Amino acid sequence: EAQLVQSGAEVKKPGESLKISCEGSDYSFSTYWVAWVRQLPGQGLEWMGIIYPDDSVTKYSPSFQGQVTLSADKSVSTAYLQWRSLRASDTAIYYCARRSGRGHGFDMWGQGTMVTVSS
Amino acid sequence: QSALTQPASVSGSPGQSITISCTGTSSDVGSYNLVSWYQHHPGKAPKLIIYEANKRPSGISDRFSGSKSGNTASLTISGLQAEDEADYYCCSYAGSSVYVFGTGTKVTVL
Numbered sequence: 001e002a003q004l005v006q007s008g009a010e011v012k013k014p015g016e017s018l019k020i021s022c023e024g025s026d027y028s029f030s031t032y033w034v035a036w037v038r039q040l041p042g043q044g045l046e047w048m049g050i051i052y053p054d055d056s057v058t059k060y061s062p063s064f065q066g067q068v069t070l071s072a073d074k075s076v077s078t079a080y081l082q083w084r085s086l087r088a089s090d091t092a093i094y095y096c097a098r099r100s101g102r103g104h105g106f107d108m109w110g111q112g113t114m115v116t117v118s119s
Numbered sequence: 120q121s122a123l124t125q126p127a128s129v130s131g132s133p134g135q136s137i138t139i140s141c142t143g144t145s146s147d148v149g150s151y152n153l154v155s156w157y158q159h160h161p162g163k164a165p166k167l168i169i170y171e172a173n174k175r176p177s178g179i180s181d182r183f184s185g186s187k188s189g190n191t192a193s194l195t196i197s198g199l200q201a202e203d204e205a206d207y208y209c210c211s212y213a214g215s216s217v218y219v220f221g222t223g224t225k226v227t228v229l
Contacts (some may be wrong), residue, residue, distance in 0.1 A: 035218070037165075044122070044223035045157070045165065045208050050216055059216035062120055095164060104212050105155040105170030112164060 002027040004034075004096055006110035012086050012117050019082040020113045022096030029077035030054040033099040035106060036070060036081050040092045050099065051079055086117045123148065123209055123221035130227040136197040139224045141209030142190060147219055149190040153212035156185055156194045159223075160205045169194060196226070204228045 007021040022034065035050040049060040053072035060070070069082045079096055094113045097106035124142040131137040141148065141156075148154055156169035167176055169185035172192055182203075184195045192211070196203055209221035 033216075037220070044206075045159070045210075045220045046122075047210070047218045047220050050218070061217060061219075097165075100167075100170065100176075103155070103170035103174060104153040104218075105167045105176070106157070106165075106210070107167045107170075107176060109164035109166070 002108060004098060004108055004110040006094075006096060006113045009114040010116065012115070013119055014087055014117055015085050016117075017082070017084050018086055018115065019080050020094060020115065022079045022081075022110050024077045024079075024098070027098075030074040032101065034072065034079040035097045035099060036068075036079075037095040037097060037106075038064075038092045039095070039112075045095075048081075048094075053077075053079060086115075088117050088119075090115060091117045120147075120213055120217060120219045123211060123219055125207075125209060125221040125224045127222070128225045128227065130229055131196075131199045132229045133199055133201065135199050136195060137199060137226065139194045139196075139207055139209075139226070141192040141194070141211075141221045143192075143211050143219070144190055147211040147213040148187065148192055150214065151212045152187065154185070154187055154192040155210045156183075156192075157208045157210065158203075158205050159208060165208065199228055201228050 030053045036048040072079045096110040098108040100107040157165040159165040172187040173185040
């Protein structure tokens with residue numbers, strides 16, 4: 001069964017760096033766009049950006065441009081979301097999601113990674 | 120990119136129909152028929168229930184239907200069931216490989 005599996009929960013201090021992952025399996029990972037979505041505590045879903053693993057073409061929401069970096073390694077079917085310097089306001093659940101081959105819906109989601117940033 | 124506007128909450132009794140609106144602009148919802156809807160139960164991953172404004176993925180109940188007119192998309196849940204109680208989000212393509220989610224609607228089954 002095709003799925004996206006994300007890395008586990010993280011607890012970090014402000015100013016630290018972090019890279020979380022999203023591994024795809026049982027489908028052609030490199031040929032489907034992968035998006036990242038943030039959910040702040042008690043808030044709604046926010047679209048952060050998207051990457052095409054085959055050539056790492058990336059597009060960011062203006063709200064997240066310069067704040068995070070998306071990358072992918074198609075050799076291990078994994079997409080990454082990275083911060084250079086975390087802030088308390090980055091505390092959230094982060095989801096990765098595969099964009100369907102048709103219709104632009106996000107048809108497969110990872111289980112989410114909880115990131116807690118606290119001193 | 121501003122979030123698409125959804126009502127904060129909608130409620131209905133079992134068996135009733137409810138409709139959730141999703142209002143965007145001529146740059147997103149109004150320009151593309153690429154609106155999708157997601158059901159999100161807290162603690163679980165969101166689930167795609169409508170794509171291309173009115174199409175259902177395989178395995179999604181036909182109680183869920185979508186439509187779009189101008190800058191507003193809508194999701195209708197008919198024959199409301201207890202299991203439909205969840206948060207619902209619309210999402211629209213906004214051009215240049217960018218997407219935007221709606222503000223989310225909490226559906227309560229009375």
